[in-house]
Amino acid sequence: MAEGLRRAAEMVFGSLPDVRHVCLSEDKGIAQFEAELSAVFEGLPGGEPVAVLCDVNGGSPYNTSLRLLEQMGRLETASVVSGMNLPLLLVLLMAEDSGRETVKAAIDGARDSIQMFEPRQEDEDEEL
Numbered sequence: 001m002a003e004g005l006r007r008a009a010e011m012v013f014g015s016l017p018d019v020r021h022v023c024l025s026e027d028k029g030i031a032q033f034e035a036e037l038s039a040v041f042e043g044l045p046g047g048e049p050v051a052v053l054c055d056v057n058g059g060s061p062y063n064t065s066l067r068l069l070e071q072m073g074r075l076e077t078a079s080v081v082s083g084m085n086l087p088l089l090l091v092l093l094m095a096e097d098s099g100r101e102t103v104k105a106a107i108d109g110a111r112d113s114i115q116m117f118e119p120r121q122e123d124e125d126e127e128l
Contacts (some may be wrong), residue, residue: 057082
């Protein structure tokens with residue numbers, strides 16, 4: 001999850017001590033990103049479900065997350081999600097758990113939050 005997304009969520013919820021973020025940037029190579037992500041995963045309680053939010057399906061953060069979780073034997077209890085957005089994160093933060101069914105429901109809610117404003121046409125105005 002990106003730092004900016006975490007900061008936006010903190011504006012809503014305040015401090016989020018249980019939320020971690022690891023960013024892949026131009027000045028940080030994939031090896032450093034992988035080492036940081038591995039350290040985060042190793043610091044998580046074993047056996048509990050974890051949701052990992054990534055930007056692009058098949059991108060480096062997504063693929064690295066899957067590979068590390070598989071190596072650690074945690075893939076069965078993890079939900080690696082691409083297409084992260086703030087509504088998805090907010091719904092997950094309000095949830096009581098981060099199990100697969102909860103994450104699936106949050107994804108559905110996040111999909112519904114993606115809307116484009118359509119101005120009303122003059123002929124749609126109500127008649128008086």
